[in-house]
Structures are given as structure tokens and as C-alpha cells.
Amino acid sequence: DGGITQSPKYLFRKEGQNVTLSCEQNLNHDAMYWYRQDPGQGLRLIYYSQIVNDFQKGDIAEGYSVSREKKESFPLTVTSAQKNPTAFYLCASTTASGFGYEQYFGPGTRLTVT
Amino acid sequence: QKEVEQDPGPLSVPEGAIVSLNCTYSNSAFQYFMWYRQYSRKGPELLMYTYSSGNKEDGRFTAQVDKSSKYISLFIRDSQPSDSATYLCAIYDGNKLVFGAGTILRVKS
Numbered sequence: 273d274g275g276i277t278q279s280p281k282y283l284f285r286k287e288g289q290n291v292t293l294s295c296e297q298n299l300n301h302d303a304m305y306w307y308r309q310d311p312g313q314g315l316r317l318i319y320y321s322q323i324v325n326d327f328q329k330g331d332i333a334e335g336y337s338v339s340r341e342k343k344e345s346f347p348l349t350v351t352s353a354q355k356n357p358t359a360f361y362l363c364a365s366t367t368a369s370g371f372g373y374e375q376y377f378g379p380g381t382r383l384t385v386t
Numbered sequence: 387q388k389e390v391e392q393d394p395g396p397l398s399v400p401e402g403a404i405v406s407l408n409c410t411y412s413n414s415a416f417q418y419f420m421w422y423r424q425y426s427r428k429g430p431e432l433l434m435y436t437y438s439s440g441n442k443e444d445g446r447f448t449a450q451v452d453k454s455s456k457y458i459s460l461f462i463r464d465s466q467p468s469d470s471a472t473y474l475c476a477i478y479d480g481n482k483l484v485f486g487a488g489t490i491l492r493v494k495s
Binding site (some may be wrong): 275315320372377380382 | 428
């Protein structure tokens with residue numbers, strides 16, 4: 273089955289620790305995205321990548337980092353510099369630009385930092 | 387001013403009601419308008435998209451765009467309890483999606 277997988281579903285970390293969220297897709301999509309969702313705020317874009325070895329900051333990139341070494345993988349690291357990391361994180365992918373409005377989402381990772 | 391504004395609700399309606407969900411946007415250059423549906427603790431899924439102005443119908447769902455007033459709407463006819471979800475409007479700016487806050491809809495049986 274084609275799709276996007278995110279792991280783990282729930283993640284708990286202590287304050288001050290970096291944590292990496294996994295996102296893998298087997299849809300052969302070129303572009304991948306990371307969003308953060310907080311109650312009442314919709315989805316906010318953290319980073320996106322339209323091709324391998326290239327990525328751009330979204331609206332709320334501070335305290336996060338990404339890499340895109342393989343087409344199918346786009347991991348997100350939440351660093352200790354992120355002041356309020358507890359949130360629901362969603363990964364998405366889409367075909368090459370021109371159809372970027374049809375994004376396919378993974379099931380999400382709920383991160384709790386205490 | 388946010389690029390896309392959406393009332394987060396929640397909106398509670400009885401089964402069978404007609405539901406109207408709305409968003410406004412700020413940039414008149416936007417051409418692609420989307421509605422995503424998100425069930426609790428799941429990722430969003432694309433429900434409908436509209437290019438430029440006009441209406442688009444898919445079963446019980448109708449998406450409408452009024453570019454003169456920068457207003458986008460989603461209508462759900464004969465609403466069902468299974469329609470209970472968060473509905474997110476979004477615009478595509480050529481590179482990325484910009485989402486509204488999402489409206490929580492509850493359809494009571």
C-alpha cells in the first residue's frame with residue numbers, strides 16, 4: 273500500500289533533549305512538508321523540501337531542523353531551542369509543483385515535552 | 387492580518403441539517419482553494435478543491451469561491467454523524483499551502 277508513515281505515534285521527552293520525528297513515503301512524491309498543529313491554530317508550516325538535498329524554512333522554523341538525503345525520507349528534529357515543543361506534528365507529501373495543493377498527510381506524531 | 391481566517395467553532399448541528407463552513411482570505415492573487423477534513427487524532431485528507439471562482443459539487447458537499455469578496459465556503463447537505471470532524475480551508479500560493487484554523491463540526495444523531 274502506498275502512503276506516508278510517521279513514527280512513533282506518541283513521543284515523550286524531557287525538556288532540554290533533542291528528538292527526531294520520522295517521516296517516510298512510498299508514493300514517489302518529490303515534495304515533502306512538516307507542519308505543527310496546536311488547538312485552535314490550524315496547521316503551521318515548519319519546513320518543506322521540493323527536491324532531495326534542498327529544503328526551505330516555513331513560517332515557524334526556529335528551533336527545528338530537517339534533512340532530505342533520500343526522496344522517500346524527511347526527518348524532523350525538534351531541538352532544545354524550541355520553546356514550546358509540545359504539539360501534534362504532521363508530515364505531508366505531494367507530486368512536483370503544479371499539484372502542490374493536493375497534499376497527502378501521515379497519521380501524525382504527538383510529542384509531549386515535560 | 388492572517389492570510390486565511392476561519393472561525394474555529396465548535397459548530398454543533400442535528401443530523402440532516404445543512405452545514406455552512408466559511409473562510410476569508412487576504413491575497414486576491416490566490417487561485418487554488420481547498421477544503422481538508424481531519425478526523426480526531428488523524429492526518430487531514432483533501433476533501434475538495436476549487437480553481438478560481440465558482441462552485442464545485444461532490445455528492446453532499448459543495449465548495450464555493452467568491453473572489454470578489456475573498457470568501458470561500460463549504461456546504462454539507464443532509465449532514466451525518468460521520469461528518470463530525472475538523473474542516474480546514476486552505477489556499478495554495480504556488481509553493482505551499484496556507485491553512486485556516488479549522489472549524490470543529492459535531493453532527494448529533
